[in-house]
Amino acid sequence: MHNRRNFLGDIAKAGLIGLMPSTLKHEYVKAPAGIRFLTPPYLQCLTNDSVIIRWITDAPASSWVEYGESTTDRKALPEAELGLLAANTRVHQVVLKGLQPGTRYAYRVCSKQIVDFQPYLMTWGDTANSEVFHFTTPAIGAGEVSWIVLNDIHDRPASFAHLMQHNGKDPYDFVFLNGDMFDFQTDEQQLIDHLLTPVTSLFASQTPFMLARGNHETRGKYARQLPEYFNNPGNQYYFSFTRGPVHFIVLDTGEDKADDHAEYSQLVAFDDYRERQAHWLEQALQRPEFLKAPFRVVMMHIPVFHSGEGHGSMHCRQLFHPLFNKAGIDLMICGHTHRYGVHPADPATHHYPIVIGGGPKEGRRTLIKVTADRRKLQLRMLGDDGTEVGQYEVKATR
Ligand SMILES: [Fe+2]
Known part of the structure; x- marks a missing residue:
């Protein structure tokens, strides 16, 4: 135990605490405490040339990622x-930039306590x-993209493996978690477990996921900490992105009851938040990437x-639905009701199909698989x- 104690003693003797002369070197002392990963790394926001890698340790650390093609x-x-590298935290985030498109990378994450x-x-x-x-x-x-949608898991972690086994060995580019993964948020341990x-x-x-917020991701004392653990494009819960022949729009539908509910x-202030999203959506539906997809x-x-x-x-219907009817969308995928179903386009109401995934109890859960190439989009609900x-197919007309 030289080292830190003696070193501090030397400084104290010299009366220099708080005023470090340039000749004095920092000492680095190996502590016996150790550091442990609380999660393996998980991928967020994978694009052609970048990815966000996140993980959690049980002690504060300085972290980095080692990576390369071979x-x-x-x-x-x-x-x-503001000039400071993120450090002295347990929840880590490193962005890899300048990656080559269509390329396989190896990586490992490192945390120095x-x-x-x-x-x-x-x-x-x-x-x-x-x-x-x-x-x-x-x-x-x-020219292609495939993805999996899971929704309404509601704090039943075993459901992930149970449902994912039904995918078999079919490849998928990302997993979309379409809300209500939890009943409410309590603490970090719940997010981990x-x-x-x-x-x-x-x-x-290996494969990124995205988390859309359900009305149960807005509840509980830890709901306000969720953005510290997850990334979406633009770091919002409403966003758009293009993968292969598909342009995606994701909205945060907020709470299911009125803001003044006991x-x-x-x-909460979800009315205002949904209205802001409607303004954003109006613009998003006019962008070339939406129009041309x-x-x-x-x-x-x-x-x-x-x-x-x-x-x-009803507020979502009032704000978002007329915009979708007018702009023309090919498919809406939702959850929430716990009753799975495929609801085809209806000239009297929604001019687009709405597919609702089920859950969370055994016998009511679903795994939604979607694949698209330039000719057709196919959805299968298992x-x-x-x-x-359930299944739905859309042939490309654009
Ligand atoms: Fe819900």
């Missing part, structure tokens, strides 16, 4: 904010290195029809026993 000889640091962070004396602990994982960036101009552990054990260290303790798919938690007449459903309980 070896992991390149190093990426966390982004700097910060045992004590003093202004002139860092006490470093061990470094934890993950195993090596792989991911592949999408090719520019890819009920979401991050199951998805990383199944796919998330359940929310005067702590062979397929236009909307994914959001609360369906605008077939989900009762509660305030959330029930709890893996048999098909």
